[in-house]
Structures are given as C-alpha cells and as structure tokens.
Amino acid sequence: MKILIINGANLNLLGRRQPEIYGRESFEDYLGALRARYSAITLDYYQSNIEGELVDAIQRADGLYDGIILNAGGYTHTSVVLRDAIAAVAVPVVEVHISSILAREEFRHTSLIAPVVRGSIMGFGLESYRLAVEYFIK
Numbered sequence: 001m002k003i004l005i006i007n008g009a010n011l012n013l014l015g016r017r018q019p020e021i022y023g024r025e026s027f028e029d030y031l032g033a034l035r036a037r038y039s040a041i042t043l044d045y046y047q048s049n050i051e052g053e054l055v056d057a058i059q060r061a062d063g064l065y066d067g068i069i070l071n072a073g074g075y076t077h078t079s080v081v082l083r084d085a086i087a088a089v090a091v092p093v094v095e096v097h098i099s100s101i102l103a104r105e106e107f108r109h110t111s112l113i114a115p116v117v118r119g120s121i122m123g124f125g126l127e128s129y130r131l132a133v134e135y136f137i138k
Contacts, residue, residue, distance in 0.1 A: 001040075003136055004065045005031070005129065006057050007047040008073035014098075014126075030126045038133055051075055055085040062089035067136040069129055071096045076111045087116040094132040097122035 007027065014027040027047075035043050044065075046057045054075065061068055070093050075082055086093050093116075100123030101108045114120050119135065121128045 001067075001136065002042040002044065002065045003067045003069060003133060004057070004061045005043060005045045005069045005071075006054060006061075007045075007071050008054055008075045009049040009051075011071060011073050012047050012049070025126060027126070030129070034130060034133065037130070038137075041133070041137070043133070051079055051081060055081055058082070058085040058089060058091075058093070062091050065091050067091060068093040069096055069132040069136075070094070070113070070117070071098070071129075072113060076101065076113055077108055079112060083112045083116055086113055092136075093117045094135055095120040095122075096128040096132050098125055098128060099123060 011027060014025070014030075031043070031045055048054055048057070054072065058068065058070075068091055070086075072079065072082055072095070076095070076097070095111065095113055095117045097120070101111065111120065121131045124131060
C-alpha cells in the first residue's frame with residue numbers, strides 16, 4: 001500500500017509555529033515515527049506553501065497511490081482549485097487537521113474540500129495523520 005501525505009501552507013513550521021495549538025514536534029520527527037510504526041506501508045510526504053504545487057501533487061498521485069492524506073492548512077477554507085483537483089482524481093483523499101477547525105475562529109469553520117473527500121479527521125493533534133492511515137489500512 002502506498003499513501004501520500006500532503007501538507008499545505010505553513011505546516012513546514014510545525015514544532016515552532018503556535019505550539020499551544022500545533023504542538024512542539026516537527027512533522028519530520030512525527031513522520032519518522034509513523035513510518036516506523038507502519039513499516040509495511042510506503043508513506044511518501046510532500047509539503048508546499050504554494051496552492052498550485054499542491055494541486056499538481058494531487059494530480060500526480062492519481063493512479064500511483066492508494067490514498068492521500070491531505071492537510072491543506074489555510075487553503076482548506078479558501079481553495080476552490082484544491083477542491084476541484086480532489087474531485088477530478090480517482091485516488092481517495094482523507095482531510096486531516098491537527099486542531100479542531102470547528103473550535104477555532106469562525107472563518108475556519110468551513111472546509112471547501114470536505115464535500116469531496118472520503119472523510120475528515122480533526123482535533124487529535126498529529127495523531128490525526130495516524131488515524132487517517134488506519135482508515136486506509138481498513
């Protein structure tokens with residue numbers, strides 16, 4: 001099984017950015033532990049702060065991966081093009097968020113991508129990614 005994890009804007013700053021919300025662990029450290037836990041699965045990772053590059057990554061993944069775990073960051077609430085890219089590919093996508101977007105500022109309450117993904121996992125910290133991996137395994 002091959003899963004692609006895609007992180008959007010500002011998620012390269014995990015561990016340093018607002019640790020009271022996102023925690024103190026870098027994503028690279030967490031990813032290492034996730035890969036060790038699921039050693040029989042290929043977990044590839046891509047991060048970009050650029051919306052169009054995220055769209056390209058989703059399109060490239062179609063037919064190559066069994067699933068995408070996507071944390072679109074702030075693009076969750078603004079990006080019609082990410083929504084359209086997800087809807088255009090056959091590879092299933094699970095939306096994840098480290099914090100609960102429903103417990104944050106009102107502008108974060110709407111996910112434009114939620115209607116076109118298999119499901120959304122939020123509020124469990126970095127463990128949201130592990131829960132998404134478990135979905136694909138089952």
